Amino acid sequence: MNLIEETVAAVAPPDEAAMRDARDHQARLTKPPGSLGVLEEVSVKLAGLAGRCPPPPPEPAAVAVFAADHGVHAQGVTPWPQEVTAQMVANFLAGGAVVNAFAAQVGADVTVVDIGVAADLPPAPGLLARKVAPGTADMTGGPAMTLDEARRAVETGIGISRELVANGARCLITGDMGIANTTASAALIAAFTGLPPERVTGRGTGVDDATHARKVEVVRAALARHGLPAEDADPLDVLAAVGGLEHAGIAGFVLGAAALRVPVILDGVIAGAAALAAAALAPDAAAAWVAGHRSAEPGHAAALAALGLRPLVDLELRLGEGTGALLALPLVQGSVRVLHEVATFDSAGVSEKEA
Numbered sequence: 349m350n351l352i353e354e355t356v357a358a359v360a361p362p363d364e365a366a367m368r369d370a371r372d373h374q375a376r377l378t379k380p381p382g383s384l385g386v387l388e389e390v391s392v393k394l395a396g397l398a399g400r401c402p403p404p405p406p407e408p409a410a411v412a413v414f415a416a417d418h419g420v421h422a423q424g425v426t427p428w429p430q431e432v433t434a435q436m437v438a439n440f441l442a443g444g445a446v447v448n449a450f451a452a453q454v455g456a457d458v459t460v461v462d463i464g465v466a467a468d469l470p471p472a473p474g475l476l477a478r479k480v481a482p483g484t485a486d487m488t489g490g491p492a493m494t495l496d497e498a499r500r501a502v503e504t505g506i507g508i509s510r511e512l513v514a515n516g517a518r519c520l521i522t523g524d525m526g527i528a529n530t531t532a533s534a535a536l537i538a539a540f541t542g543l544p545p546e547r548v549t550g551r552g553t554g555v556d557d558a559t560h561a562r563k564v565e566v567v568r569a570a571l572a573r574h575g576l577p578a579e580d581a582d583p584l585d586v587l588a589a590v591g592g593l594e595h596a597g598i599a600g601f602v603l604g605a606a607a608l609r610v611p612v613i614l615d616g617v618i619a620g621a622a623a624l625a626a627a628a629l630a631p632d633a634a635a636a637w638v639a640g641h642r643s644a645e646p647g648h649a650a651a652l653a654a655l656g657l658r659p660l661v662d663l664e665l666r667l668g669e670g671t672g673a674l675l676a677l678p679l680v681q682g683s684v685r686v687l688h689e690v691a692t693f694d695s696a697g698v699s700e701k702e703a
């Protein structure tokens with residue numbers, strides 16, 4: 349078995365007994381039953397993933413920012429020059445980006461992964477040099493990646509999840525950086541959900557009407573070129589056809605975490621698109637994923653609906669980098685802390701509701 353098959357085979361469904369224990373325990377805690385709303389379901393989910401109640405606290409947390417460039421940039425789908433990808437990587441490494449500020453706020457570690465930045469990047473602490481290719485090819489002219497590149501990028505992502513967990517992380521957070529990657533995200537989401545390009549293609553970094561219209565047509569042309577959506581398409585072929593190297597890397601990252609039964613907080617539309625590919629490979633992997641937030645990109649809501657995930661935060665963010673997921677980290681940690689620390693009606697001597 350290769351690493352992808354081995355990882356997919358290691359993904360198992362959630363532990364129903366642990367989930368039942370968590371629901372029963374939530375009902376005995378000193379609060380009206382159900383009063384923690386969605387956070388109760390998050391705690392139940394993490395118990396199911398861990399196979400015990402209470403589950404281990406999801407900390408320390410580590411965010412991996414997968415950075416890559418996109419051949420489809422040549423189609424004029426974003427106003428930002430491609431070199432911004434490499435420049436922002438330098439900014440992440442210098443600690444000057446929003447992801448650094450939010451990670452510091454919630455005590456998460458930041459790792460940057462060069463999985464496909466077009467430029468050569470100098471070695472730096474905090475940078476994992478794992479370039480599979482110097483950017484993808486233009487998906488409107490042929491496949492964005494070879495199947496071998498897509499596989500190697502997924503394997504790279506699996507490897508990163510293993511490394512971060514081996515180094516002590518107990519909650520993984522997805523991050524991304526890649527100018528033009530909302531176009532590839534829209535194409536992946538359309539391919540995996542069957543929704544039309546105009547429903548899932550958004551304004552990315554904030555494109556004008558004319559650029560948005562062109563972007564929709566670029567996604568439509570790429571899908572037509574590759575015969576997508578297709579019922580029987582292999583998820584790796586779909587990634588290779590219209591995905592990005594960071595999408596493939598994140599798909600591997602979230603699969604690897606699921607195989608290790610470590611929770612993942614998904615960031616925005618790029619993670620959502622990557623998670624659709626990962627779920628197509630291993631449907632049970634979604635038991636390890638919490639949607640940190642819903643981004644302003646319309647395809648993100650579509651991806652989350654298809655994954656059956658409810659976003660915890662909705663602040664109209666459209667930044668990427670892992671920022672939305674980092675904001676959700678204290679919510680996920682708080683949901684588990686409740687199971688560890690809150691007294692029961694019995695232990696605290698609080699009277700229960702009358703029948």
Ligand SMILES: O=C(O)c1ccc[n+]([C@@H]2O[C@H](COP(=O)([O-])O)[C@@H](O)[C@H]2O)c1
Nearest residue numbers: 426526528530552553616617643667668
């Ligand atoms: O996370 C999101 O949902 C999100 C939404 C819009 C834009 N982004 C970020 O913006 C970049 C891609 O935007 P664009 O317009 O160049 O396709 C890329 O670096 C993403 O991290 C991210």
Ligand SMILES: Cc1cc2nc[nH]c2cc1C
Nearest residue numbers: 428432436525667668669
């Ligand atoms: C400046 C900038 C920062 C980003 N961070 C993630 N995507 C980005 C896109 C741009 C353009």
